[in-house]
Amino acid sequence: MPHVSLITLGVDDLSRARAFYEALGWRRSAASVEGEVVFLQGGTVVLALYGRADLARDAGVASASAGTEAGTHAVALAVNLPDEADVDALLATAAAAGGRVTRPARRASWGGYSGYVTDPDGHLWEIAHNPLFPLDAEGRVELPDGSE
């Protein structure tokens, strides 16, 4: 059964977004990369804050417009899987079921392997294998604690 591992929110100001979610009680993980991406652990799903344009570029889609409203493709849901072959298989299944692969799977600079597909309504999914984010027995990502 697929599992939503991570939700990426495209944001205009990483510091502002981080301050907002920390005020609500989320905890920043040490996996965060200063000035680039903030990972927040909240229960069983990871929330990632990432530049809006960076997200669109990574996903191979048109950039969402900045502003006070969340624009097109400003959110990506991710399914993390145990290995690369699983990524290829789920992307193929999604394409056969009416999804559109916006960026085929490839090795990523961060050490993993992922691709993007939109569902029939245009919702963006990243299908990923990330060896740096181990999955527990239930398939959920466990981030390192800490907020340096």
Next chain:
Amino acid sequence: MPHVSLITLGVDDLSRARAFYEALGWRRSAASVEGEVVFLQGGTVVLALYGRADLARDAGVASASAGTEAGTHAVALAVNLPDEADVDALLATAAAAGGRVTRPARRASWGGYSGYVTDPDGHLWEIAHNPLFPLDAEGRVELPDGSE
């Protein structure tokens, strides 16, 4: 710590969307309401499929445009909480932290109590107490199985 309980995707065609996610392995819960909302259990987070206009109306925001790309406010993340006072408290915290309450909390026809707030980048959150969706010890929603 807040917990993403549920992710609502605004869709143009409920049957088409349901077929897509079932093809990917999600299981429809018996909590679904025929022709209105589809709840899918996937690991530790619930995926809800809901009409795009219905979602915007419920959230008190402008409707996302239909089409092949996910538009503004076509996604809402939800935090489900143990009681109504928690909902009021988290909405107040979010507003104080720079969020915008798009629909104040109120009793819902489905028996719960919820309001909506956008984060500083416009991402939509529903803050809810839903007595019909009990929370487990980790704060996650456990839906009834089954797909009638």
